[in-house]
Amino acid sequence: MKYIDEFRDGGVAKTLAGRIASAVEPGRSYRFMEFCGGHTHAISRYGLSDLLPRNVRMVHGPGCPVCVLPIGRIDMAIDLALKQGVILCTYGDTLRVPASGGLSLMKAKARGADIRMVYSTLDALQVARGNPQREVVFLAIGFETTTPPTALAIQQAQREQLGNFSVLCCHVLTPAAIRHILQSAGLGQADTVPIDGFIGPAHVSTVIGSRPYEFVAGEYRKPVVIAGFEPLDVMQAILMLVRQVNEGRTEVENEFSRAVSREGNLKAQDRVAEVFELRREFEWRGLSVVPDSALKIRGKYAAFDAERRFSIDYRSVPDNEACECGAILRGVKRPQECRIFGTVCTPENPVGSCMVSSEGACAAHYSYGRYRGLH
Amino acid sequence: MGEIKRGYVRPLDLRHGRVDLTHGSGGRAMLQLISELFARHLGNAYLGQGNDGAVLPAPVISGRPGRIVMSTDCHVVSPLFFPGGDIGCLSVHGTVNDVAVMGATPLYLAAGFTLEEGFPLADLVRIVESMAHAAREAGVPVVAGDTKVVERGKGDGVFITTTGVGVLPDDMALGGSRARPGDAVLVSGSIGDHGVAIMSKRENLAFDAPIESDTAALHRLIAAMLETRADIRCMRDPTRGGLAATLNEIAGQSGVGMMLQEKAIPVKPVVAAACELLGLDPLNVANEGKLVAICAAADAARLLAAMRVHPLGRDAAMIGEVTADDHRFVQLTTAFGGRRIVDWLAGDQLPRIC
Numbered sequence: 001m002k003y004i005d006e007f008r009d010g011g012v013a014k015t016l017a018g019r020i021a022s023a024v025e026p027g028r029s030y031r032f033m034e035f036c037g038g039h040t041h042a043i044s045r046y047g048l049s050d051l052l053p054r055n056v057r058m059v060h061g062p063g064c065p066v067c068v069l070p071i072g073r074i075d076m077a078i079d080l081a082l083k084q085g086v087i088l089c090t091y092g093d094t095l096r097v098p099a100s101g102g103l104s105l106m107k108a109k110a111r112g113a114d115i116r117m118v119y120s121t122l123d124a125l126q127v128a129r130g131n132p133q134r135e136v137v138f139l140a141i142g143f144e145t146t147t148p149p150t151a152l153a154i155q156q157a158q159r160e161q162l163g164n165f166s167v168l169c170c171h172v173l174t175p176a177a178i179r180h181i182l183q184s185a186g187l188g189q190a191d192t193v194p195i196d197g198f199i200g201p202a203h204v205s206t207v208i209g210s211r212p213y214e215f216v217a218g219e220y221r222k223p224v225v226i227a228g229f230e231p232l233d234v235m236q237a238i239l240m241l242v243r244q245v246n247e248g249r250t251e252v253e254n255e256f257s258r259a260v261s262r263e264g265n266l267k268a269q270d271r272v273a274e275v276f277e278l279r280r281e282f283e284w285r286g287l288s289v290v291p292d293s294a295l296k297i298r299g300k301y302a303a304f305d306a307e308r309r310f311s312i313d314y315r316s317v318p319d320n321e322a323c324e325c326g327a328i329l330r331g332v333k334r335p336q337e338c339r340i341f342g343t344v345c346t347p348e349n350p351v352g353s354c355m356v357s358s359e360g361a362c363a364a365h366y367s368y369g370r371y372r373g374l375h
Numbered sequence: 376m377g378e379i380k381r382g383y384v385r386p387l388d389l390r391h392g393r394v395d396l397t398h399g400s401g402g403r404a405m406l407q408l409i410s411e412l413f414a415r416h417l418g419n420a421y422l423g424q425g426n427d428g429a430v431l432p433a434p435v436i437s438g439r440p441g442r443i444v445m446s447t448d449c450h451v452v453s454p455l456f457f458p459g460g461d462i463g464c465l466s467v468h469g470t471v472n473d474v475a476v477m478g479a480t481p482l483y484l485a486a487g488f489t490l491e492e493g494f495p496l497a498d499l500v501r502i503v504e505s506m507a508h509a510a511r512e513a514g515v516p517v518v519a520g521d522t523k524v525v526e527r528g529k530g531d532g533v534f535i536t537t538t539g540v541g542v543l544p545d546d547m548a549l550g551g552s553r554a555r556p557g558d559a560v561l562v563s564g565s566i567g568d569h570g571v572a573i574m575s576k577r578e579n580l581a582f583d584a585p586i587e588s589d590t591a592a593l594h595r596l597i598a599a600m601l602e603t604r605a606d607i608r609c610m611r612d613p614t615r616g617g618l619a620a621t622l623n624e625i626a627g628q629s630g631v632g633m634m635l636q637e638k639a640i641p642v643k644p645v646v647a648a649a650c651e652l653l654g655l656d657p658l659n660v661a662n663e664g665k666l667v668a669i670c671a672a673a674d675a676a677r678l679l680a681a682m683r684v685h686p687l688g689r690d691a692a693m694i695g696e697v698t699a700d701d702h703r704f705v706q707l708t709t710a711f712g713g714r715r716i717v718d719w720l721a722g723d724q725l726p727r728i729c
Binding site: 013 | 638644647648651702704706708709710711712713714715716718720721
């Protein structure tokens with residue numbers, strides 16, 4: 001497959017692995033956080049950690065869209081579907097995220113809720129057009145990658161005067177989450193982990209560019225390398241991070257230059273700015289309440305805002321006590337350090353959200369890597 | 376005034392008519408549906424006996440009485456018509472294959488139809504024709520059948536359950552618990568074709584390159600494989616859950632692990648591309664015309680050569696080996712050079728978001 005195989009070449013991987021091995025300083029340990037679930041998935045699926053020296057440790061970050069969705073948000077969606085009888089549309093992985101009362105969207109569907117999996121916001125609009133007598137709500141989740149399509153859908157709905165379409169907006173922002181992680185680490189809080197550098201997001205960065213990460217290198221003196229989601233991208237980024245650390249540099253470097261510029265996609269940014277504004281605070285699963293870390297729909301588009309339309313409020317629900325998703329999302333614990341990992345909590349019956357998506361640290365480790373540490 | 380013809384029954388309107396509740400109610404309408412549609416296409420001497428059950432000769436193989444293998448499969452595919460096939464031929468292939476991978480010669484099929492009120496008869500004709508064609512081609516007649524009609528909204532057009540009977544020689548003992556460390560793992564061709572073909576229709580995802588289901592009856596390929604006298608421990612057709620589920624099943628039953636080589640697993644470029652786009656793993660995607668064989672290492676090359684001679688095994692490949700592993704992990708050496716588990720899926724494979 002063109003443009004794919006080149007980035008999965010085992011021979012090149014070996015060469016890169018050799019370079020990383022000779023670049024690392026033996027007495028030093030390197031802890032890099034890959035922010036994105038896409039990177040976590042690539043690392044697990046291609047068995048990348050087998051190719052890294054022992055003193056390079058990858059810490060999984062919170063960049064998995066379904067993992068950071070708090071229970072209360074899914075509860076809102078389930079209520080809309082079960083109690084208000086709306087058709088609720090959302091992306092695939094979201095269906096299995098555990099919510100209150102042993103429910104998930106998928107289980108709510110089995111109880112009669114009309115929940116539909118869509119591949120794009122256009123599909124959701126189509127559902128609304130096809131069911132003019134029903135209310136159709138799109139549960140919009142994800143980082144900056146999935147935000148522009150939601151903005152477009154809202155604008156399109158307004159143009160068409162699609163009166164039965166609205167959006168339950170749960171879009172979150174990457175830089176705010178990184179800042180939160182760095183801040184808590186900087187304060188030396190007990191449950192934080194020192195991080196020597198970040199692999200910056202791939203798809204998110206195609207939208208927002210590399211500029212928004214400059215504070216990480218400037219203010220917090222941590223190197224950042226933006227990398228694509230292919231395994232060779234990740235290897236190359238690790239090598240670049242090792243070099244920055246060795247040389248004492250803290251820069252935002254761009255490994256993913258084939259798709260990411262410093263400014264990003266200005267058109268997409270404009271659309272997002274037209275439709276959305278900052279939410280003053282938003283609860284993340286694992287990170288708790290993070291200021292200025294999410295988006296809400298502007299007053300101008302209030303008619304398409306499901307929260308206003310159905311007058312629903314967010315109610316915070318604590319995670320299961322035994323679940324370590326919080327610590328895992330902050331990089332403090334590894335999946336296998338959670339007491340219920342692989343026993344009570346499995347992909348079949350996820351207790352925490354990290355066990356849901358294959359981008360989640362727990363599901364990735366369970367599905368691809370749990371032989372490690374056993375042998 | 377026209378004369379009323381004696382013994383004349385107005386035939387079913389197979390072009391514009393629809394299934395209604397009378398077609399399942401045990402009256403004349405049902406009889407008519409059976410005779411004008413099912414018996415017409417699927418008819419044979421056994422089905423023609425017209426009794427509550429078909430009377431069949433005692434099974435014989437190589438001139439000796441054999442043991443009976445029986446299997447059943449419910450087919451609920453959506454959409455009913457997909458690139459490369461439809462629920463009709465699929466319901467024949469699926470059950471023929473389930474019987475054949477046991478090492479048995481498939482002999483007969485029984486078919487149960489659950490029809491939804493309002494289903495177009497023209498579509499039902501297409502499905503039954505396709506089923507009849509597949510049964511003829513496989514040489515496995517449908518000898519018994521049943522039809523029920525459920526109210527509109529209580530079915531999904533057509534569900535077909537087929538049951539297959541086959542005959543197995545006395546000395547044949549294939550089974551999922553027979554894999555031993557060192558055995559070779561073979562697959563008969565490219566994986567993921569069926570699931571991706573279905574998905575491309577189901578989700579209205581139009582791909583430029585056509586992806587066709589691989590639905591096919593494998594019993595002749597299997598007969599050719601058995602003729603080699605290779606020490607085959609077990610065979611399975613990796614349908615739902617894909618290659619990953621099938622290999623995990625065998626590993627679990629045999630108490631062994633497996634180590635696969637990603638590079639050796641045949642995946643058509645167009646299927647790989649579609650999976651890439653949808654965030655799916657071809658290892659978890661369904662097949663309907665492929666089989667997995669576990670075979671003693673010493674015989675593997677010979678078996679593989681025999682498979683490749685057959686059109687349905689042209690792209691057969693040796694993809695890995697059985698290992699000793701108390702954890703019963705199926706693992707994969709990635710093309711990238713790393714290692715990972717190949718696991719069961721928790722449920723349906725859902726597209727990733729990022």
